[in-house]
Amino acid sequence: MIARLSRSTIALLIAGVAASAILTSAQERPLQEPDRKSTKPAPRTASGKPDLSGYWKGTRETKPGGNIGKDLPGWKLPLTPAGEAALTHNLTATIDPESLCILGGIPRHNASGLPFEILQGANKVAFLYWYSYFRLIPIDPKRKHSDDPEPSFFGEELGRWEGDTLVIDSIGFKDEKVWIDENANPHSDALHVVERWTRPDYDHVHVETLIEDSKFYTKPFTYSRTWVLGAPDEELQEYACSENNVDAAHLGFGPGPIRPDGTRGYIDPAPLPPPIPRTPNPSK
Amino acid sequence: MKHILAVLLASVAIAAGTEVLAHHSFAAEFDASKAIRVTGTLTKVEWTNPHIYFYLDVKDDTGALVKWTCESASPGALSRRGFKRGDLKLGDTIVVDGYRAKNGSNMMDARRVTLADGRIVSGGSAGDGGPQ
Numbered sequence: 001m002i003a004r005l006s007r008s009t010i011a012l013l014i015a016g017v018a019a020s021a022i023l024t025s026a027q028e029r030p031l032q033e034p035d036r037k038s039t040k041p042a043p044r045t046a047s048g049k050p051d052l053s054g055y056w057k058g059t060r061e062t063k064p065g066g067n068i069g070k071d072l073p074g075w076k077l078p079l080t081p082a083g084e085a086a087l088t089h090n091l092t093a094t095i096d097p098e099s100l101c102i103l104g105g106i107p108r109h110n111a112s113g114l115p116f117e118i119l120q121g122a123n124k125v126a127f128l129y130w131y132s133y134f135r136l137i138p139i140d141p142k143r144k145h146s147d148d149p150e151p152s153f154f155g156e157e158l159g160r161w162e163g164d165t166l167v168i169d170s171i172g173f174k175d176e177k178v179w180i181d182e183n184a185n186p187h188s189d190a191l192h193v194v195e196r197w198t199r200p201d202y203d204h205v206h207v208e209t210l211i212e213d214s215k216f217y218t219k220p221f222t223y224s225r226t227w228v229l230g231a232p233d234e235e236l237q238e239y240a241c242s243e244n245n246v247d248a249a250h251l252g253f254g255p256g257p258i259r260p261d262g263t264r265g266y267i268d269p270a271p272l273p274p275p276i277p278r279t280p281n282p283s284k
Numbered sequence: 285m286k287h288i289l290a291v292l293l294a295s296v297a298i299a300a301g302t303e304v305l306a307h308h309s310f311a312a313e314f315d316a317s318k319a320i321r322v323t324g325t326l327t328k329v330e331w332t333n334p335h336i337y338f339y340l341d342v343k344d345d346t347g348a349l350v351k352w353t354c355e356s357a358s359p360g361a362l363s364r365r366g367f368k369r370g371d372l373k374l375g376d377t378i379v380v381d382g383y384r385a386k387n388g389s390n391m392m393d394a395r396r397v398t399l400a401d402g403r404i405v406s407g408g409s410a411g412d413g414g415p416q
Contacts, residue, residue, distance in 0.1 A: 099308030113305040244332035256311020265413025269316035272381040278402040
C-alpha cells in the first residue's frame with residue numbers, strides 16, 4: 001500500500017512533517033521525555049536514605065496528562081453530590097486559578113506536565129516548581145498536625161521516612177480558587193493527601209498519592225506517577241507568572257471541552273490557513 | 285521508501301503528543317472554530333511571562349488601521365524552539381495564523397508566525413489543548 005502512494009500524497013506527508021518540524025526541530029530540551037531504563041541505583045545521602053534531589057521531567061507515557069483521575073476506570077472520579085456541584089461551579093463560574101498565577105498546590109502539581117526540582121536536606125525537603133513556586137516540608141516523625149491549621153494551597157505538610165519511602169502527610173487546604181487538576185475537578189477544605197515518594201533507581205522518582213476528601217469524594221483514590229531525571233545541567237529557570245498577565249482579562253470559565261482521552265482540548269478545531277511557501281531570496 | 289515513510293509518520297505522531305504544559309487551557313481563551321490569518325506591521329513586543337505578546341497594525345477592509353494583540357507561548361518555551369526575541373523587529377510585516385479570542389476582541393493565539401524573512405515559527409503553547 002505504501003508503495004502505491006502517489007507523489008502528491010508523499011509530498012503532502014513531507015509537508016506535514018515539515019510543519020511538525022516547526023514545532024519539534026529546535027526543541028533540544030523538551031519538557032517531557034520518553035521513559036527510559038536505568039542502570040544505576042538510587043543515590044543515597046550520608047544518613048543512608050535515598051536522595052530524591054534532582055530535576056524531574058514527566059514522561060510521555062503518563063496519560064492522560066493533567067487528570068487526577070488518571071488511574072481510575074474511565075478516569076471517573078467518585079464525586080459526592082456536593083462534589084458534583086463543586087465541579088459544576090468550577091466549570092461554569094471559575095477561571096483556572098493557575099492561569100491567574102495562583103499556586104496550584106497539592107495534588108495538582110503532582111499531575112502537572114511541567115518539570116520540577118527536589119532539593120533534599122536532612123530535616124527538610126524542598127519542592128521547586130515551574131512558576132517559581134515552592135513548598136518546604138519538615139522531615140520530623142515527632143511533629144503532629146495542628147488542631148486548626150491555617151488553610152493554604154499546599155496544606156500543612158509533615159514529612160517522615162518509612163524505610164526508603166518519604167511520606168508527606170498534608171491537611172489544612174484552602175477550598176476557594178483551587179482546582180485539583182487541569183480539568184477543573186474540585187477539592188474541599190476536608191482534603192487529606194498522603195504522598196509516598198520513592199527513588200527506585202538513579203533515573204526515576206515515583207509518587208503514590210492518596211487523596212481523601214469526604215466532602216467531595218465518596219471514597220479515597222490514588223494517583224501514581226513516575227518522572228525521569230533531567231540532564232545534569234538542566235534546572236528551573238525564573239518564571240514570573242504575574243509579570244504580564246494580559247490574558248487574564250480574556251479568560252473564560254472552566255478548562256473547555258474534555259476530550260475522550262481524558263485531556264482538555266478541542267476534538268476538531270478549524271484548520272489554520274495553509275503555510276505561506278517560502279520564496280527564494282533574490283539577493284542570494 | 286517504506287522506511288522513510290515510517291520515520292515521517294513517527295515524527296508526526298511524536299509532534300501530536302498531548303502534553304499538558306501550558307499556563308492555561310487554549311479553550312479558556314480562544315475559539316477553535318475561528319481560524320484566522322492576520323497580516324500587519326509589528327509595533328510592539330512584550331517578551332514576558334507567562335506569555336509573550338506582540339502587537340500589529342493591520343489594515344481592515346476599509347483601509348483603516350486596526351490594532352491586533354497576538355499571544356504566544358512563554359519566552360522559555362519559544363527559546364527552546366529557536367524563536368528568539370530578536371526575531372521580532374519593530375516595523376516588520378509579519379503574518380500570523382491562529383485563533384481569535386472567544387470574547388471577540390482583536391486578540392489572537394499566534395499559532396504560526398511567518399516572519400518578514402519568510403521563516404515560519406511555531407508560537408502556540410504546547411499542551412494547552414489547542415491545535416498543535
